[in-house]
Amino acid sequence: MSPSTTATVQTWLARLGPALGLIAVWLLFWVLAPQGFVAWENQRLMLLQTAIVGTAAVGATLVIIAGGIDLSVGSAIALGTVVVAGLLRDGCAAWVAGLAGVLAGGTIGLTIGALVVGRVLQVAALVPGLLVAWVRTGSLTLVAVTVFATALAALGLLAPGLRARGRAAVTAASLAAGFGAGWLMAGTAAGAEVALGTGIAAAGALATARIRLRVPLSPFIVTLAMWGALRGIAKGLGDNQPVYVEGKPWLLELMRHGDSGLRAVAAPGVWLMLALAVLAGAGLLCTRFGRHVVAIGSSEQTARLCGVPVEGRKVAIYALASGCAGLAAVLQFAFLGMGDPTTAEGYELRVIAAVVIGGASLTGGVGSIAGTLVGALIMTVVDNGCTRLGLENWVQEIVTGVIILAAVAVDTLRNRGAR
Amino acid sequence: MATLPAETPRLRVRGLCKRFGPTLALAGVDLEVAAGEVHVLLGENGAGKSTLLGILAGVLRPDAGRMEHDGAPWAPTDPAAARHAGLAMIHQELALAPHLTVAENVLLGAEPVRGPFLRRTAMRAAVRDALRRVGRPELPVDAPVGRLPIADRQLVEIARAVALGARIIVLDEPTSSLGRDDVEALFRLIGELRDDGCSVIYVSHFLEEARRIGDRYTVLRDGSSVASGALGDVTQDELVAAMVGREVGDLYPRSKRSAGEAVLRVDGLVGEPLPHDASLELHRGEVLGIAGLVGAGRTELLRALFGLAPVRSGAIRIGVHHGPASPALRWQQGAGMVSEDRKGEGLALGMSVAENLALARLPRWLTRSGLARDTEPFARRLAVRCASLHQPVRALSGGNQQKIAVARLLHADVDVLLLDEPTRGVDVGARAAIYAAIDDLATGRDGRPPRAVLVVSSYLPELLGTCDRIAVMARGRLGPARPVATLDEHAILLEASSSPSR
Numbered sequence: 001m002s003p004s005t006t007a008t009v010q011t012w013l014a015r016l017g018p019a020l021g022l023i024a025v026w027l028l029f030w031v032l033a034p035q036g037f038v039a040w041e042n043q044r045l046m047l048l049q050t051a052i053v054g055t056a057a058v059g060a061t062l063v064i065i066a067g068g069i070d071l072s073v074g075s076a077i078a079l080g081t082v083v084v085a086g087l088l089r090d091g092c093a094a095w096v097a098g099l100a101g102v103l104a105g106g107t108i109g110l111t112i113g114a115l116v117v118g119r120v121l122q123v124a125a126l127v128p129g130l131l132v133a134w135v136r137t138g139s140l141t142l143v144a145v146t147v148f149a150t151a152l153a154a155l156g157l158l159a160p161g162l163r164a165r166g167r168a169a170v171t172a173a174s175l176a177a178g179f180g181a182g183w184l185m186a187g188t189a190a191g192a193e194v195a196l197g198t199g200i201a202a203a204g205a206l207a208t209a210r211i212r213l214r215v216p217l218s219p220f221i222v223t224l225a226m227w228g229a230l231r232g233i234a235k236g237l238g239d240n241q242p243v244y245v246e247g248k249p250w251l252l253e254l255m256r257h258g259d260s261g262l263r264a265v266a267a268p269g270v271w272l273m274l275a276l277a278v279l280a281g282a283g284l285l286c287t288r289f290g291r292h293v294v295a296i297g298s299s300e301q302t303a304r305l306c307g308v309p310v311e312g313r314k315v316a317i318y319a320l321a322s323g324c325a326g327l328a329a330v331l332q333f334a335f336l337g338m339g340d341p342t343t344a345e346g347y348e349l350r351v352i353a354a355v356v357i358g359g360a361s362l363t364g365g366v367g368s369i370a371g372t373l374v375g376a377l378i379m380t381v382v383d384n385g386c387t388r389l390g391l392e393n394w395v396q397e398i399v400t401g402v403i404i405l406a407a408v409a410v411d412t413l414r415n416r417g418a419r
Numbered sequence: 420m421a422t423l424p425a426e427t428p429r430l431r432v433r434g435l436c437k438r439f440g441p442t443l444a445l446a447g448v449d450l451e452v453a454a455g456e457v458h459v460l461l462g463e464n465g466a467g468k469s470t471l472l473g474i475l476a477g478v479l480r481p482d483a484g485r486m487e488h489d490g491a492p493w494a495p496t497d498p499a500a501a502r503h504a505g506l507a508m509i510h511q512e513l514a515l516a517p518h519l520t521v522a523e524n525v526l527l528g529a530e531p532v533r534g535p536f537l538r539r540t541a542m543r544a545a546v547r548d549a550l551r552r553v554g555r556p557e558l559p560v561d562a563p564v565g566r567l568p569i570a571d572r573q574l575v576e577i578a579r580a581v582a583l584g585a586r587i588i589v590l591d592e593p594t595s596s597l598g599r600d601d602v603e604a605l606f607r608l609i610g611e612l613r614d615d616g617c618s619v620i621y622v623s624h625f626l627e628e629a630r631r632i633g634d635r636y637t638v639l640r641d642g643s644s645v646a647s648g649a650l651g652d653v654t655q656d657e658l659v660a661a662m663v664g665r666e667v668g669d670l671y672p673r674s675k676r677s678a679g680e681a682v683l684r685v686d687g688l689v690g691e692p693l694p695h696d697a698s699l700e701l702h703r704g705e706v707l708g709i710a711g712l713v714g715a716g717r718t719e720l721l722r723a724l725f726g727l728a729p730v731r732s733g734a735i736r737i738g739v740h741h742g743p744a745s746p747a748l749r750w751q752q753g754a755g756m757v758s759e760d761r762k763g764e765g766l767a768l769g770m771s772v773a774e775n776l777a778l779a780r781l782p783r784w785l786t787r788s789g790l791a792r793d794t795e796p797f798a799r800r801l802a803v804r805c806a807s808l809h810q811p812v813r814a815l816s817g818g819n820q821q822k823i824a825v826a827r828l829l830h831a832d833v834d835v836l837l838l839d840e841p842t843r844g845v846d847v848g849a850r851a852a853i854y855a856a857i858d859d860l861a862t863g864r865d866g867r868p869p870r871a872v873l874v875v876s877s878y879l880p881e882l883l884g885t886c887d888r889i890a891v892m893a894r895g896r897l898g899p900a901r902p903v904a905t906l907d908e909h910a911i912l913l914e915a916s917s918s919p920s921r
Contacts, residue, residue: 288781295778298767305727305764306778306827307750365769 018358018374020149021403025378029236029385031094042265044257046380051255051269052077052331053347054376057354058273058280059324061372064355065284066317067297067364068116068219072226073325076108078340079234080329084251085243085339086141090185094249098330104144106319106328107151108230113315114158115222122158125208126150129201140237146197149178153202157209160312163233171202186372219318230272234341243339254334269331273373281369291300293317297364320378353400354379357407378403429454429618430475430587435484437470440816442846444470446621446642447736448484452587457609459633463662463879463912467642472589475620476508477501488587499528507580509552511592511714513572517536517565521714522546525579549582550574554608560914570601575611576878577608588612589620594628595714597754606632624712624916626655640664656892663879663908668845671884674862676757678887679703682871683754683835685724688733693719695895697733704869707900708886710879710911716895717875718759721837725749726758737835750779755833757824759818759875765824768813768915772805774797775823779831797826800865802852818849825853828859836860836872842881856887861887879908891915 036042056073063070080101087103114123116279121309133146134180156162183191203227254269260272284290292313304310332344358373360367379400386396426627430452437445445467445662462468473479475486482690486493488504495501515524522542523530531541546560555574564572573593579587592603609619609632623629629636630650637647646661678713683701688694693716697775701707709717722728722742724735730743737744740752749756758764760820766775774786776794778848791808797809805815812820821841829834838857842850876882881901882889890900891914898914 036879177839209537285787286785288783288785291774291778291781291785294770295767295774298769299764301760302775303777304746305725305756305758307745307747308778309745309747365767 007092011112015368017418018147018378018407019381021357021407022374022378022381025381025385029381029388032385032389034385034388034390037385042384042388043340046377046384047266047270048255049384050258050272050373050376050380051267052328052335052344053350053354053379054373055269055276055331056325056328056347057351057358057372057376058277058369059095059237059321060351061278061355061358061360061367061369062284062293062317063219063366064352064360064362065193065297066293066314068314068317069223069299069352069362070112070321070325071220071223071348071352072108072112072230072322073328073351075227075234076322076325076345077329077332077344078342079108079230079237080104080326081333081336081343082234082238082243082339082341083144084330084333085245087238087242088245088249090141090234092185094251097249098251099331100148101330102323102326103148105329106145106306106323108320108325109319110155110218110315111227112149112317112322114154115217116219116318117314118216119158120206120217121211121213122154122205122217125204126154126201127406128204132200133194133197136196137186137189137190139190140184140233142186142190142194143197144237145185146178146194146201149174149181149198150205152177153198157202157205160309165196167206169327171206172270174198174202194323198363213385223348228302231341238339238341240341244342245338249329252334254331256334269334270332270335272327276327277369277373280324283371289313289316292393294365297366349376350376350379357404359407359411361411369416375407427455428452428487429489430620431485431487432471432475432495433485435471435474435486437467437474437479438482440566444642445474445484447894448639448642448644449647450637450644451647452618453635454586454618454633455613455616457621457632458615459629459636460620460622460639461629461636461658462639463497463663463877466639466662468639470642471639472508472591472620472622475501475589478504502528502583502585505586506589507583507585507587508589509573509576509580509591511595513576514562515572515575518563518808519562520559520561521550521575522560524575525582526551527579528651529583538807546578547584549578552581553578554604554611570597570604570611570638573605574608577612580611585617587618587620589622591622592624593621594623594625594712602628604756607669619630619917625723626916630655634888638662645815655913659909659912662910670851671881672858674858674864676704676706676861676869676887677704679869682738683724683873684733684734684736686724686725688720688735689731690716690719690723690752691729691731693724694892694894694897697892697897697898699873699890699900701871701873702872703834704861704863705888706872706874706886708882708889708903709873709875709892709897710882710889711892711915713877715896716894717892717914718839720892720897721756721873721875725754725837727756750831750833753833754835754837755779755828755831756837757828757839759835759843761820761824766812769811771809772803772815772823773808776808776826776830779827794826794830797830798823800829801826801856816846817844818846821845822852823913824847825856829856832867834868834870836870838872838874840876841874842876842878845897850881854881872880879911882911883908895915 060070064291083104084101087100111123117238130143130146130152134143136232143235153174155172157167175198179195182194255267257267258264265321293307295308296310296313300310333339354376355372358371382399428451432448432450435445435448447470460468469692474481477500484892524540525546531538543560550556550558553574558571564575595603610618621633633650635649638645640662679702680701681702685697687698688697694736697720711717719728723730726743726745726749735743737752773790773794776797777790803822804819841853857872859865860870861872886903889906890902891898891911893915
């Protein structure tokens with residue numbers, strides 16, 4: 001075999017490595033033949049079981065390729081389910097609640113990104129406005145609305161390259177949005193309080209926008225803090241208990257199988273995950289933004305030298321990733337049928353495991369969306385197969401640990417020649 | 420104080436050779452250091468000093484040659500072995516753990532213990548003794564080293580060498596970060612160490628300094644030792660001649676260029692922490708070189724211009740744009756930069772040739788094949804040798820990597836090129852390709868308006884061969900730019916290594 005053929009074979013092996021692993025694990029359980037493992041019903045179930053971790057892992061892949069890490073995914077999902085359930089309970093339309101779940105994730109991501117690139121002062125400047133909203137309304141739900149409106153305002157006020165008129169428009173829009181949402185939920189007085197809080201926060205953002213002080217924090221630390229804080233917020237919003245929803249909003253259908261058509265093959269949530277993955281995969285390969293993500297992870301210094309707006313890109317990456325976690329939260333809500341501040345515990349590590357089994361490197365620059373989905377599937381197949389074999393939970397956990405080690409060891413071995 | 424060669428020398432090196440891939444870093448070095456002498460090691464950047472020191476300290480293995488220490492073979496397997504056998508190396512970047520105390524640093528790796536427990540009292544006593552011998556008994560043994568000023572940290576390193584009983588102490592550019600008074604104190608200390616019978620190998624660019632402190636010298640050039648003897652018998656000019664000693668070949672094409680309007684103007688630029696003062700004017704159709712020693716502030720000047728380092732004061736104008744700007748803005752303004760740190764900053768090693776080449780000007784939407792089509796002409800212009808444009812840059816040779824870093828500026832079609840050590844660690848073929856590209860750009864032979872090029876280099880023949888004018892930077896200050904016809908290596912080296920006038 002000529003060297004180039006060998007190289008091609010090796011590249012393909014590298015690319016297909018996780019998929020081969022998935023097939024091997026699947027075949028193993030097929031041979032062990034636990035009760036009902038190969039049944040079509042079970043395949044469908046495994047896809048469904050993968051949807052939530054898989055959706056969040058698509059976003060986490062971006063973060064990890066860019067050389068970062070996100071430990072807040074599980075807490076963000078829990079918070080998201082509480083937001084969605086709370087809005088539905090208060091009579092919001094299902095699509096509003098679903099969108100709010102995704103946006104809640106995006107807002108969390110903006111905050112994480114802003115802290116990672118060192119805009120600590122600007123983030124802190126938003127806090128007084130939120131406190132005013134809390135003290136005057138006494139309602140965490142209205143504070144959450146204020147957070148949305150504030151995030152919109154801050155995004156406009158802190159983004160580089162926006163002219164004065166653009167900034168004024170963004171501020172006005174965020175005040176209007178805050179007032180509108182508050183008014184819809186609790187009347188005129190509440191709307192005014194939300195707008196007041198948003199206005200104070202926006203003033204804080206404006207006052208600090210031009211200060212160049214930067215205190216970059218490691219993503220590990222920022223998201224570790226978020227891991228704790230977000231679950232606290234979820235518990236506060238849900239008053240320390242699950243949030244139940246009356247009736248059967250259509251959001252619940254996202255995680256139910258149908259009788260015919262595509263919904264018979266897989267639940268809508270699975271299709272959502274796949275669509276998101278295709279979008280993210282194509283974006284990573286075929287857009288400037290995607291290549292910038294890889295460049296930042298491969299060598300942040302090189303990216304900066306080449307004029308990549310590293311700070312802005314990082315904020316966008318964390319916002320997108322947490323947005324994915326927000327979508328995963330909507331799916332989790334659909335799966336549970338309620339908002340639960342204690343749900344999704346440990347998902348952040350399952351998500352990272354999926355990305356790593358999929359061939360990504362925690363040092364950045366390497367990884368693929370397809371690999372991540374395969375990684376998530378491998379973990380589901382192991383869990384499902386072990387359960388059907390009648391093995392206890394602790395066995396699954398050990399097996400998953402072994403698979404993570406094996407995947408990374410194989411990866412390291414394969415790449416040894418290239419370094 | 421020079422000892423007779425008849426005595427067994429403390430250190431004797433014969434015919435040392437070391438090859439890194441295609442480059443011969445050492446091509447036969449002889450060095451003889453007697454007991455109780457200060458031996459000065461001279462040579463231009465890239466002459467092989469670092470490699471020689473690395474081999475002496477056990478960091479690198481020689482490919483050929485003999486080394487003897489007090490008549491016995493010297494072949495340290497690692498730095499710890501060299502240290503325990505009595506050779507201490509004190510680098511420009513100090514090797515101290517800033518969070519540990521002075522005492523802990525001095526005895527790091529040689530702590531007195533009883534069983535698993537540190538013997539703190541014995542430790543402090545030993546360290547106080549070492550500090551007394553380096554003339555600073557008042558240094559606080561229990562203070563974290565990170566709180567001490569630089570000069571004191573250096574003394575802690577020397578104290579470490581003394582405490583471990585080193586008989587050969589190597590000082591690599593020890594004065595480059597010291598003030599005048601600290602330099603005087605260091606020289607007194609070196610004199611005392613010599614009188615105690617220690618051998619000191621002193622590496623420096625500053626000739627006056629070397630002549631003041633040294634007894635004998637060895638000059639390295641292109642990996643060989645070309646001259647040695649007693650410093651008393653040699654003039655400054657002779658030393659410079661020995662260090663330079665080669666002629667500019669026709670590796671450097673120079674077409675007829677005509678300088679146009681000024682596209683880069685710098686006025687009284689002060690950076691953080693360097694440069695202290697830099698002014699220059701760069702014209703279209705001109706190649707301006709900046710010479711100087713390592714640490715003089717040349718790299719810092721380029722980084723400040725390009726928005727990679729903070730600017731404290733001073734004016735910058737690129738084209739019609741005033742003031743400091745981010746790298747992203749600089750590219751938009753028509754400026755581009757090649758970093759001196761190819762592997763850490765210049766290139767994203769894991770990404771492909773095409774992506775690295777296009778990174779400064781990626782289209783919003785792209786495909787693999789489109790990117791390859793887009794970058795292929797530029798890779799060809801610099802004769803980048805790679806199996807495929809989709810190959811990771813990591814797999815290429817250093818020379819081809821550097822060609823990609825330069826080709827990036829062509830792809831981005833910039834008017835002002837800032838090149839920091841554009842041919843460092845690069846083979847002759849790649850150098851020729853890069854020089855040809857510089858000449859093409861400056862003359863506008865590629866059918867575009869002539870570009871303006873600013874080159875920082877430590878390799879003087881390269882500056883003399885490619886530049887139209889050269890300015891010398893010394894200790895943070897940039898001198899006036901002079902036409903290259905009025906300069907030679909000798910004059911530049913003298914200006915660059917003259918002692919500071921503060």
